Amino acid sequence: MASSIAFLAAAAFLFVTYYSSSAKASDFNKDFEITWGDGRAKIAENGQLLTLSLDRASGSGFQSRKEYLFGKIDMQLKLVPGNSAGTVTAYYLSSQGPSHDEIDFEFLGNLSGDPYTLHTNVFSQGKGNREQQFHLWFDPTMDFHTYSILWNPQRIIFSVDGTPIREFKNAESVGVAYPKKQPMRIYSSLWNADDWATRGGLVKTDWSQAPFTASYRSFNAADGDDWVNQELDSAGQERLKWVQSKYMIYNYCTDSKRFPQGFPPECTLN
Template sequence: MDFIIILTIILSVLPMKSNGANNSFYHYYTYLWGTDHFLVDPQGTSVQLKMDKISGGAGFRSKSDYGSGSFHIRLKTPNKRTKGIVTSFYLTSNPDDGTPQGNHFELDFEFWGVDRRVQTNIFLNDGGQREQRFHLWYDPSKDFHLYQIIWNSHQIIFMVDGIPIRVFKNNSAKGIAFPNKAMHVDASIWNAPFAGPVKWSQAPFIAQYQDFGFTACSARAKSKNISYCSSQIYFWNKPKYWELSASQKQQMDKYRKSYMFYDYCSSKTTWKPECPLNA
């Protein structure tokens, strides 16, 4: 009995780990909504989410909640010309059971229509409004590209095809909130009024996802404390990931100067106290 208890404790702190044998959708994710607008291939290697005028879109979520990790997916946005349709990949502490959302933590990748734009946003147990928007240097509807969020106790990194485009530092010691609740991974296609009017004549709109494996620290059931997910037994918590390297900083600066067209920190009406701390 003592051996079983010890083994259970050890397994509870090991990361959910991707490998070639179980990189399938079914290992990491589960259906969320969409009925016949949600399609997984028999091997679990590809998912299609469809949006049309009669549906509310479709989505899926991770089977577990997490307290830190390196999360990624490959996706292809719809190829029909329209505004208003958003394809997303994000982490959130919001429940999926329809209960009132209120303030929550969330880390977003949101793709608007097919105009090569992606919006990143961060909610810090509040209403968010920390948008940074980028023109992509490729057409995201033509091929699959890699989108990644690395979250540890020091910083959050948004990456596109291995290129860091945004960093949010942990400045909780200075009174700035930082995610301290477990979050799960969501992916969806939906009609977002903030993204403009939809040309329904172009429907259906189909988003495609691949490469479902990720590595993360699973949150313990019924526990609100995720501090154990800061352990350096996980590679993303090691000092190497506490700050971008000099070359990564140069790369991020280059891409932000070339492709970012909106930053909440650039306006007095949307500026927040963390803005000078994330340079």
């Protein structure tokens, strides 16, 4: 365990060094708008910090003012601490309409002391059901960590602190739709999902712990040609394999009970 954490820490250090030198200071007032929550979402520290809160009456959410067609999106999050069972913090890219595209991070709350489940999914032309889930190698409630989505015409790469955890490749060659034509906004929300979020809905939200709060800072977006040909190098591929072997807890591409007639065709490429 110690060696695995050291390995990931070294990778994260390289990313943070690059990120710190290249990121522009974000201003949530300029880049985002609060869309719901009746005052439960707040922007503070001269636009440098955004918080979402959830209580028994309502959750809250925000969205980007800009749409993106390809790019690399970075956001630092600090998740709901303590007993967050039943809550979901969603951070994702999405277009609109019944044939929408979507790229998801969802953080499923837990009983105090249990690990968060990081849920990922990719939708193209309204079709999702491409879930992979992970436990993280750190406590995501103690400090801010960077969650990144790289999206270009060839692939989608999900990363945590610069360490890739998932790659979804363009599989149009085997008849699978790929999200490449619909611009997407960035969305985030904190909401109650205790009918399914924690242990399949067995553990309900403890409202005596409310309000639940998640925090955001250091947004950065590099769009257009900057990332259009980006891919994982050999070191990135090794880090990806390491994370998936140690921390992946669900992969739809290996769920034979769900796909008894054979796995979806993109699984041969991912």
